[in-house]
Amino acid sequence: MLTLAHYLVLSAIIFSIGVAGVLIRRNLIVMFMSLELMLNAVNINLAAFSSYLQQMTGQIFIVFVMAVAAAEAAVGLALFISLFRNKQTINADEINTMRG
Template sequence: MLTLAHYLVLSGIIFAIGMTGVLVRRNLIVMFMSLELMLNAVNINLAAFSNHLQSMTGQVFIVFVMAVAAAEAAVGLALIISLFRNRQTINADEINTMRG
């Protein structure tokens, strides 16, 4: 029998993986994929709570999160491409022309 706690633990693990990925990995595309993992963890959480509370709000919110994630993907990939055209790299460590 799956309870609310199972879903929360699962989403917690996925969120932790995503967060570590963003902080540790240096390839922008991988960082971006990790960001998507974080959002997916959020979606699992929302669905679990929505079921638990028997309220629709959480499920509606998932649609918002997915729509925003799609828009973010479009803009984010475009920005990464324009950076690649200028620098021929997508390594986060090499993005350091500005230092203060």
């Protein structure tokens, strides 16, 4: 029998894998992919609650999350291209001009 908790735990697992990806990987492109994974996990949550509460609003917000994800991917990848042109690297450890 499937309950709401099944979907919420699946979403939590995928979200945690995304967090681990952002923390572990040093390749900026893969870090961005992990961000997309976290947004996807949130979308599962929204769809599960939309089905559980029998309300369309959750599905509407998935579309907005997808729009933000697309915008973020476009701008982020443009930044990486610009960065690679100046620094010849997209490794997060080598981008240390500000001593962060």
